[in-house]
Structures are given as C-alpha cells and as structure tokens.
Amino acid sequence: MSRAWWLPLATCALARxxxxxxxxxxxxxxxxxxxxxxxxxxxxxxxxxxxxVGGGSREGSFWPPTILTDVSADxxxxxxxxxxxILTIKPFDR
Numbered sequence: 257m258s259r260a261w262w263l264p265l266a267t268c269a270l271a272r273x274x275x276x277x278x279x280x281x282x283x284x285x286x287x288x289x290x291x292x293x294x295x296x297x298x299x300x301x302x303x304x305x306x307x308x309v310g311g312g313s314r315e316g317s318f319w320p321p322t323i324l325t326d327v328s329a330d331x332x333x334x335x336x337x338x339x340x341x342i343l344t345i346k347p348f349d350r
Contacts, residue, residue, distance in 0.1 A: 285339065286317050292342060293314060294332075295333040324344045
C-alpha cells in the first residue's frame with residue numbers, strides 16, 4: 257500500500273485497539289521492555305520515524321503500542337524477534 261494510506265490506517269487501527277474495553281497487561285518477560293527500548297532507539301538512529309499510540313512511554317513492564325515507519329534496512333528491529341507491540345511499516349511512493 258502507498259505511503260498515503262499506511263500510516264493513517266495503522267495509527268487508526270492501533271488507536272482503536274487502545275480504546276477498546278480491554279485490559280492491557282505487562283510484557284511476559286520483565287526484560288522485554290529493555291529490548292523494546294533498545295530496538296526502538298536503534299531504529300530511530302537509523303532514520304525511522306517513531307509514533308506511539310496511546311501516548312506515554314515505558315512504565316515498568318508495560319510498553320505502549322508503537323509504530324516505526326521508514327525503517328532503514330539495517331535497523332535491528334527488522335532482524336530481531338519482537339515480543340512486544342511494535343509495528344514496522346515500509347511504505348512506498350507511487
């Protein structure tokens with residue numbers, strides 16, 4: 257899908273999930289938030305655009321749903337297994 261549609265669509269979908277009457281729990285492994293911070297910061301250094309849905313930042317073992325777009329091919333988030341709510345999007349222009 258083109259750049260014009262991916263980011264608004266993903267943002268809307270994640271925002272909808274955040275407002276549903278459901279309880280969000282902590283990540284399964286207490287070390288996973290550290291991994292989410294590391295992978296997100298690495299992607300941003302590699303020129304990714306970061307958007308957090310629901311606001312806020314890491315709180316203990318909780319990690320907010322996060323969208324990374326325009327992620328560089330050398331970002332670790334694309335080659336490491338994720339165990340948290342991070343969505344990477346590689347949009348294209350027509």
